[in-house]
Amino acid sequence: MRIAKVVCTATMMAMAAGLAACASGPTIRADADPTVNLSSYKTFGFYEKVSTDRSAYTTLISTRLKEATRTELTKRGYTFTETNPQLLxxxxxxxxxxxxxxxxxSAGVGVGMGGYYGYRSGMYGVWGGYPQDVETVHYQVGTLAIDLVDAAKKQLVWQGTAEGRINKKAIExxxxxxxxxxxxxxxxxxVPAPGAPAN
Structure with a gap:
């Protein structure tokens, strides 16, 4: 059981890191409650058990995400507190x-555009049913979501997500x-960090 938990944590770490390691970078999206002024909040904290803690203890990925989020929110003028934070x-x-x-x-009748039949390129196509090599490529896509919730109203006020293909290389x-x-x-x-362009 302990080994399974360690493997799960390592997989989650690799997935989160893999999002940033994609060759083209992850797709980033964000949405906010249009009725809420996010700059009116002054303090933030974290849920006692965030959703990345699927075990009975805080995972390494949760610790990393908390540290990075704390850095980003602090840069924007928010104060971290464990006592009645306005944002969770x-x-x-x-x-x-x-x-x-x-x-x-098909490789048997010409290798792509550079094979024997490359002379056809751009001039004419082939008939339906012309021999083709079919390959199925399996891969994984990871999505990381960060939610900010109004603690008093228990209502989501902002969400940012990153989605990208997971890099299979070992992430050291x-x-x-x-x-x-x-x-x-x-x-x-x-709410931009000082020196950062406003969205």
Whole structure:
């Protein structure tokens, strides 16, 4: 059981870091309650058990996400407190298995555009049923969500998400990658950090 928990935590760390390690970078989205002035809040904290704590203890990924989020909110003038914070932060990570089906001209009748039949390129196509090599590519997409909740009203007031294909390479030092993706999410926050451009 202990080994399974460690493996799960390592997978979540790799996923969060993998979001920042994508070649094209993750897709970042953010949305806010239009009736709420986020600059009116002064203090923040974290849920006692955030959604990334799926076990009976705080995971390493939760600790990393809290540290990065605390840094971003502090830069924006908010004060961290454990006593009656106005905003509460929560996190969620999700992994989804996906697949793409790709077809290319059969290697037996010419290798792509550079093979024997490359002379056709741009001049004319082939008939339906022309031999094709079909390949199914399996991969994983990770989504990290950061929620900010009005503690008094128990209402979501802002959410930022990052979605990207998970890098399968071993991630030796996930800390800076997690800091990076959290920073990219908060770049969409309506209250900018000093020196940062307003959204």
């Amino acid at each position: 932060a929560n996190f969620n990570l999700n992994i989804e298995n996906r697949q793409d089906v790709q077809s290319t001209p 030092n996930p800390g800076p990658a997690i800091d990076s993706v959290v920073g990219e999410i908060f770049a969409k926050y309506p």
